[in-house]
Each structure stands twice: as C-alpha cells, then as structure tokens.
Amino acid sequence: MDGVDRPPSDALNSVFYVRDVERDGDRVRYYGEPLVPRGQLADELRDSFRRAGYRIDLEAGREPYETTVVATPADGRIHGIPWTNLVLFGATMLSTLFVGALVWYYIPYSDIAANPLVALRAWPFTAAVLGVLTAHELGHYIAGRYHGVDVSLPYLIPFVFPFGTLGAIIRMRGRMPDRKALFDIGVAGPLTGLVATVVVTAIGLSLEPMTLPQRVVESSGQVIIFNDPLLLDLIATALGQPTSYADPTKTVHPVIIGGWVGMFFTVLNLLPVGQLDGGHMVRAMLGRRQETLASFVPLALFSLAGYLYYVRDLAINESVGLWALWGVFAIVIAYNGPAHPADETPLGWKRQLVGLLTFGLGALCFLLVPVQLLG
Structure with a gap:
C-alpha cells in the first residue's frame, strides 16, 4: 500500500465486531456486526479512516446478519499535478x-x-x-x-x-x-x-x-x-x-x-x-x-x-x-x-x-x- 497508511483497525474494533478480513489489492473488506446502530457506524469511522487515506463504504455481508465495512484508498487525493x-x-x-x-x-x-x-x-x-x-x-x-x-x-x-x-x-x-x-x-x-x-x-x-x-x-x-x-x-x-x-x-x-x-x-x-x-x-x-x-x-x-x-x-x-x-x-x-x-x-x-x-x-x-x- 505505497503512499497510503494502513486502515486504523483500533478505531474499527471499538464500533465493529470483525469476524473476517479479506484483502483485494489495496481494498480491505471487514465482515462482521456493528456494535453501534448501523446508521451511526460510518460516522464513527469516517474521520479516522480519512486521515489514514481511506474512504469508507458499507455493504451487505455474506450472511443476512452481517455488515461489510469496505476500506478503499481515497484516489481522489491530489498526487502531483492534475x-x-x-x-x-x-x-x-x-x-x-x-x-x-x-x-x-x-x-x-x-x-x-x-x-x-x-x-x-x-x-x-x-x-x-x-x-x-x-x-x-x-x-x-x-x-x-x-x-x-x-x-x-x-x-x-x-x-x-x-x-x-x-x-x-x-x-x-x-x-x-x-x-x-x-x-x-x-x-x-x-x-x-x-x-x-x-x-x-x-x-x-x-x-x-x-x-x-x-x-x-x-x-x-x-x-x-x-x-x-x-x-x-x-x-x-x-x-x-x-x-x-x-x-x-x-x-x-x-x-x-x-x-x-x-x-x-x-x-x-x-x-x-x-x-x-x-x-x-x-x-x-x-x-x-x-x-x-x-x-x-x-x-x-x-x-x-x-x-x-x-x-x-x-x-x-x-x-x-x-x-x-x-x-x-x-x-x-x-x-x-x-x-x-x-x-x-x-x-x-x-x-x-x-x-x-x-x-x-x-x-x-x-x-x-x-x-x-x-x-
């Protein structure tokens, strides 16, 4: 993950119970269950992940009761001259x-x-x-x-x-x-x-x-x-x-x-x-x-x-x-x-x-x- 810090797992663990982690290139998927209301989850994670260079998306999990937190490098950051x-x-x-x-x-x-x-x-x-x-x-x-x-x-x-x-x-x-x-x-x-x-x-x-x-x-x-x-x-x-x-x-x-x-x-x-x-x-x-x-x-x-x-x-x-x-x-x-x-x-x-x-x-x-x- 050159030029991008690793996702802040500590911030995630405080509001999300992680059952499994899957990596797809620079993207990281966390499968598990929210420890806070789902509508609040993204708000709790957004600032810490943004400071680490990631954006947060929430998706359905592999099981009906699961939620997936997807951390993706924020390619919208300006690298070099646009x-x-x-x-x-x-x-x-x-x-x-x-x-x-x-x-x-x-x-x-x-x-x-x-x-x-x-x-x-x-x-x-x-x-x-x-x-x-x-x-x-x-x-x-x-x-x-x-x-x-x-x-x-x-x-x-x-x-x-x-x-x-x-x-x-x-x-x-x-x-x-x-x-x-x-x-x-x-x-x-x-x-x-x-x-x-x-x-x-x-x-x-x-x-x-x-x-x-x-x-x-x-x-x-x-x-x-x-x-x-x-x-x-x-x-x-x-x-x-x-x-x-x-x-x-x-x-x-x-x-x-x-x-x-x-x-x-x-x-x-x-x-x-x-x-x-x-x-x-x-x-x-x-x-x-x-x-x-x-x-x-x-x-x-x-x-x-x-x-x-x-x-x-x-x-x-x-x-x-x-x-x-x-x-x-x-x-x-x-x-x-x-x-x-x-x-x-x-x-x-x-x-x-x-x-x-x-x-x-x-x-x-x-x-x-x-x-x-x-x-």
Missing part, C-alpha cells in the same frame, strides 16, 4: 475570453484576429463566469472530501456562443456512504454557486454600464435578449441599481452576465432527476420515491416547450428549443438515476429544511422565457 483539469481550465479561459470579447464587449472579429491580445479586455467577463462555475463545483468537491467520498477536482468545459463554456463537472467514484453525504454533496454546489452568483451580480451592477459601438446601435438585425430572473431584480432593487437603460447606447456591464449564467445553471442543476444536483438532493430527501418524481420531469419540460410554442406563439429558437432539448436530456440522465447510498437512514428535519430552502432559491432563478429574439 494536468487534465488545468488544461481544460486554460482552454475554457481562452474560450470565454474570445466569446466575451466578441459577443459581450463588441470587439470586431477582425480586431481580435489581427491582435488576439485585445481579447484580454474581456477578462472581467471570464472571471465572473468561471468564478460562479468553479465555486459551484468546489462546493461539491469540499463536501465530498469532508464525507470521505472519492471526488475529482472540477473539469471545466470549453464551448462557443453565447458564454464560451458549457459549465463544469466533477467525478465521484465509489459507493455513496449514506443519505446525509449524498444530500450534503448535492446541496453544496448550488449553495456555494449562488453565493458566488450574488457577489458577482452585485459587482456587475455596481460597475458603469457599457457604451455600445455605433455600428451595434444602428444595426437592424435581430437581437438576443437574456431576460432577468427574479433574483437578479431583487439584488438590483436592494442596491438601487438599474438592469436596463433608456439610453439605447447603454447596456449593462458584462460581469452581470456571469451572474445570469450562475442563476441559469442553478435552475438546470436543481432539476430533480438523475445525476443532477437536484436528483441527488431529492434522492436523499425522499429515498427511492425520487424515481417517481423524476419520471415527471421530462413531461414538465416538454409541456413548457409546448406552452411557449402553441400558446405564447414563440418561435422554436426562443426558449422553446431550450426546454425541449432539456426534456430529451432529462430522459437520458433519468435512465442512470442518482447515486444510491449504502445507508438509507432518513435525513433529519434540518437537512430537509435546507433542501426546501435551496429549491426555493432556485425558483427565484427560474425564467419561463430565459432568452428571446427581438427585431
């Missing part, structure tokens, strides 16, 4: 700089092609977007490490229009120990992301508005409008700042778009389906009844798309396609389902309340028509 994470971070920084300069700072493509360094003018936009996305994923990462779950550092995903990124993800390996860990890891992302989103939005609202180039003001083509979520309006009202201007040559500072991105991704991540944050949270809150709720999510999203298209008479590219696409996506991710914890002990009322409040904050970020075309 090159993949750094390369994706660098690529996403470049893509958001380019898209930010072209789309949100109105720098002509010819100017960027002639001197790519002019794209650095968009660094506030890049910092805002990457800040809210990274904060969200680091929330998951910190909660995962706290609970001894093997989690990776965030992987940011570069993209093109309109934000230069598709978001970020982390990877979780191994069995989820219990519903508390599943809930904490799921809720940590939206809450930390929303804190960063509020900060970024407040900063953006306090900055001077952008002055549009004359060529943009005189343009007669279609304009994409990103409508304001209620949370953004509440922050603006609290600060006494406008979110639009009567002067057609003025527009909000691009940093506010970073806040908009944080709110929009919060809504999508809180959908109670599959491996999304909302899926993990509701699985922890409701148990296996989450699967019934998740089955209605695609129908709800398709209904939104149908309402906008047939009742509101919006074009397919004005949020109709967005909700229809996420309806398809929800079907795909619902097939895999959320993580299933080894310990199904229900959550206490405090975590249930935090979950409801988090979904309430997510509702403040929801827009029936997030984007639409004018002109």
